Amino acid sequence: MTINIEITKNSSIRPGMNRMMTFNNGKNLNVDIVDQSFSLELESGRHVYIAGDIFYHIKNGDNEIKPINTNSKSYLNKIFLENSLEDVISNLEGQYIGLYVDKHKHLAHIFSDRYTRLDSFYAYNDSAFYFSTDLDSIFRNLKAEYDQKMLAHLFSVSGGYTPKGLTIYKNVKQLRVGEILTLSDSGIDSSMIEFKPLKIEDYSDKHLETYYTILRESVVSRANCEGEKWIASSSGWDSSMILGLLVDEFGSKNVRMLNGRMKYSKKLDALNKFEINKISKIGSFYGIEPTIVDLDFVDKTAPEYWVRVLPYFKSKHMYAFETYNFSILSDKLCDIAGKGQLIFNGETSDSFHNFGFSQFGTFFHSSKPFTEYADKMNCYLYGPSFFKKIIDGTYEGDKVFQIFRKMREGVEFTSVRNNRRDVIEGYLFPFIYGSPRIPFAKTYVNAALTEKGQKAIYNFPFREYMPDVLSNLSESNIYSWLTYLYHSFHAQGSTVNTPKHAMELNSHKWRLPFDDIRLIDLLSKMPEKWGRGLELNSTKYPLKWVAKNKIKMPFELLDEGPHAYLYDVMEGFSLFAEIVYRSGVTEFFKDKLKNHSYKDILSDEYFNIEYLDKLCSEYLDGKEVTGKDFNNLVALITLVIVGWY
Known part of the structure; x- marks a missing residue:
């Protein structure tokens, strides 16, 4: 799927473009949409064009849904005629980009689904406007101007991304979460759908049934009625839950499993051997033979x-490094079954259930149940009980907080008591910009950045990008705000965004049923006692309840043995370190770094170039680094191998 929209004074039209209308100022609106899903003709010269996928419509505010398919054109016409554009977006679930054209009023709106799940880019000046789903099209028309703050952002977060709406280019933006662009005679205007945080509720057993209904409807609405459904299987609860629901709904003969065997190092066998073994057992439970693809970083090709x-x-x-793995999976899926396959993925489940604190990764221990409780302790630090202590100033006496501080003796913490906004800023910053993800850790301190660069990163998220968080965050709505932050931050990173684009490379249709508008609302109100605090309920409590009570699922198998990777049994082991230092791409990385091309784009106002040069030289000489130095090396390598315009 590709979308190109432009407004120019040129009377000529580029090949493939269609002229939608001419504004009163003489400029022309030209559009090219490939693989358009719906073309709706309303009334009075109004048209709506939608590219992407629509799954369902939430009817009458009662949380019941109307599935949308290729025969739903008249129903969609009715929705757009009877509701405001904001209301349509808020109740029409999918992953899509739309263009609303009103020829009589000489204006158009560009919009997306409620959480802007498809990436798009735009740029404009006095003479022209360009909108596209890829940057190649944008930079055919203008010269890149680099944004040093956003380049610094790549070195400050896990997953190498810029927040939704921004890029590493000053003159190119992305469509933000909830943003609507209005194109008219007077120019380009941007408006935002207001985010209204939801309050935590005291759930009962009936909410477990509601969770099950919503999750099941999310999966089914995203699946084709006929044909095969693929699942990117792992050894974890999330993909296994989707697998179980698909088999329960469509039968095992219509469901197939896909994963990769990670051959990253010349010295080690598959780094995810525990995962592969467990996937084989999960497949046997359902009568499905998993397709395992070699993800071979050792091969000279x-x-x-x-x-x-x-x-x-x-x-x-x-x-992101993950572009290699997921491209291989996408290509192999194409080789096996052809282009345009439907593939599910369990991403964002960790995010929305436990804010990423559910992967046995808070600290290393041989006891899996103990590491799960450690995850819950970390999650507790970003919940209402601990936040109450943040506001009343008693948090430093909290035993859980003290344990985490003591375990991170090398980490500097700040004690902020100036005012409520400064306290909340210091509390939230490590949630997005960890490690460690512990309140008040000074995670903005980074040798790769100058003092100006570090300050710019610290000030950015809550003073410039989303200041409403500081004034509106409360004990009653904290989970809703944290979930909302995920859409603009973590969901833009490598683990969520890379699979999406890799699958689109071969026209595969990607599905993330945990990233569902109704499920997000339900989890935004989910209480601390449902696996997010210090009680004894498991992480992902409602999901595991479904596994044990509603569908056929090998839940006992999922709790057996190491989770997936060698780092589950080898403290300090790093998958990325094997790629960087001991794989078949190591010399490729060194070749790309040896000319120090990053100096062409990184400014010494924001970046400590001397430090980066030293990091680069030591890598070329064969020295290995760890911790933040290694993270900076990965960011530097990723930047130079992907490149820029």
């Missing part, structure tokens, strides 16, 4: 393949 696909990811503004 690995750099050649990666070089071939990296320009595509540059056009999607993706800076």
Whole structure:
């Protein structure tokens, strides 16, 4: 799917473009939409064009849904005629981009689904406006201007991304979550759908049934009625839950499993051997033979393949090592079953259930139940009980907080008591910009950045980008705000965004049923006692309840043995370190770094170039680094191999 929209004074039309209308100022609106899903003709010269996928419509505010398919054109016409555009977006679930054209009023609106799940880019000046789903099209028409703050952002977050709405280019924006662009005679205007945080509720057993209904409807509405459904299987609860629901609804003969065997190092076997073994057992439980693809970083052809696909990811503004793995999976899926397959993924489940604190990764221990409780302790620090102590100033006496501080003796913490806004800022910053993800940790301190660069990163998220958080966050709505932040931050990162673009490379249809508008609302109100605090309920409490009570699922198998990777049994083991230092792409990385091309784009106002040069030189000489130095090295490598315009 590709979308190109432009407004120019040129009377000529580029090949593939269609002229929608001419504004009163003489400028022309030209549009090219490939793989358009719906073209709706309303009345009085109004038209709506939608690209992407619509899953269902929430009817009458009663939380019942109307599934949308190719025969729903008249129903969609009615929705757009009877509701405001904001109301349509808020109740029409999917992953889509739309163009609403009103020829009589000489205006148009560009919009997306409620959480802007598809990436798009736009730029404009006095003479022209350009909107596209890829950066190649944008930069055919203008010269890149680099945004040093957003480049610094790539070095400050896990997953190498810029927040939704921004890019590493000053003169190119993305469509933000909830943003509507209005194109008219007077120019380009942007408006935002107001976010109204939901309050935490005291759920009962009936809410477990509601959770099950919503999750099941999310999965079914995203699946085709006929044909195969693929699931990117892992050894965890999230993909296994989707697998179980798909089998329960469509039968095992219509469901297939896909994963990769991680061969990252010349010295080690598959780094996810525990995961592969467990996937085989899960498949046997359902009578499905998993398809396992070699993700081979050792093979000498690995750099050649990666070089071939990296320009595509540059056009999607993706800076991540994961582009290699997911491109291989996408290609192999195409080889096995053809283009345009439907593939499910369990991403965002960790995010929305436990804010990422549910992967046995808070600290290392041989006891899996103990590491799960450690996750819950970390999650507790970003919940209402601890936040109450933040506001009343008693948090430093909290035993859980003290344990985490003591375990991170090398980490500097700040004690902020100036005012409520400063306290909340210091509390929230590590939630997005960890590690460690512990309140008040000074995670903005980074040797790769100058003092100006560090200050710019610290001031950015809550003073410039989303200041409403500081004034509106409360004990009663904290989960809703944290969930909302995820859409603009973590969901833009490598684990969520890379699979999406990799699958689109072969026209596969990607599905993330945990990223569902009704499920998000339900989890935004979910109480602390449902696996988010210090009680004894498990992480992902409602999901595991469904597994044990509603569908056929090998839940006992999922709790057996190591979770997935070698780092589950080897403290300090790093998957990325194997790629960087001991794989078949190591020399490729060194070749890309040796000319220090990053100096062409990084400013010494924001970046400590001397430090980066030293980091680069030591890598070329064979020295290995760890911690933040290693994270900075990965960010630097990723930047130079993907490149820029």
